[in-house]
Amino acid sequence: SLLVLCGRSPPLRVSLFPRVLLGELEAHQDAWPFLLPVDQRSVPGYRKVIRRPMDLSTIRGRVSSNQYPDTEAFLSDLALVLDNCERFNEDRSEIGRAGLRLRSFLERRWAQLLQQS
Ligand SMILES: Cn1cc(C(=O)NCCCNC(=O)c2ccc(F)cc2)ccc1=O
Numbered sequence: 231s232l233l234v235l236c237g238r239s240p241p242l243r244v245s246l247f248p249r250v251l252l253g254e255l256e257a258h259q260d261a262w263p264f265l266l267p268v269d270q271r272s273v274p275g276y277r278k279v280i281r282r283p284m285d286l287s288t289i290r291g292r293v294s295s296n297q298y299p300d301t302e303a304f305l306s307d308l309a310l311v312l313d314n315c316e317r318f319n320e321d322r323s324e325i326g327r328a329g330l331r332l333r334s335f336l337e338r339r340w341a342q343l344l345q346q347s
Pocket residue numbers: 262263264265266268269273314315318319325
């Protein structure tokens with residue numbers, strides 16, 4: 231077909247983008263601090279400072295059970311993961327740096343997916 235001729239992969243439906251993006255985030259080398267909920271008993275101060283904890287496994291559960299009414303709700307939970315990280319961690323810490331790198335990946339990749347739509 232024409233799409234094959236011009237070398238483009240068939241456009242992914244926008245509704246599939248969250249699943250595509252989430253899979254890549256979970257596999258990203260900087261995702262390790264975000265894969266599971268922060269263990270609030272072993273991280274002093276976390277419960278007090280971070281009012282709305284969020285992590286990639288919680289988002290995965292919501293995507294799998296179709297709990298996001300729209301893409302914006304999905305993106306706002308992703309932003310919450312990274313905003314919490316910036317609030318709780320120094321930028322120059324191991325986890326702070328991982329969060330900044332994961333955020334820049336997320337922003338670039340989301341823009342790429344939208345160009346593809
Ligand atoms: C986002 N955030 C995370 C932590 C934190 O201590 N997170 C756990 C790190 C240790 N967890 C791992 O090393 C790990 C986890 C899952 C996995 F599949 C592989 C490795 C503390 C403050 C904070 O703001």
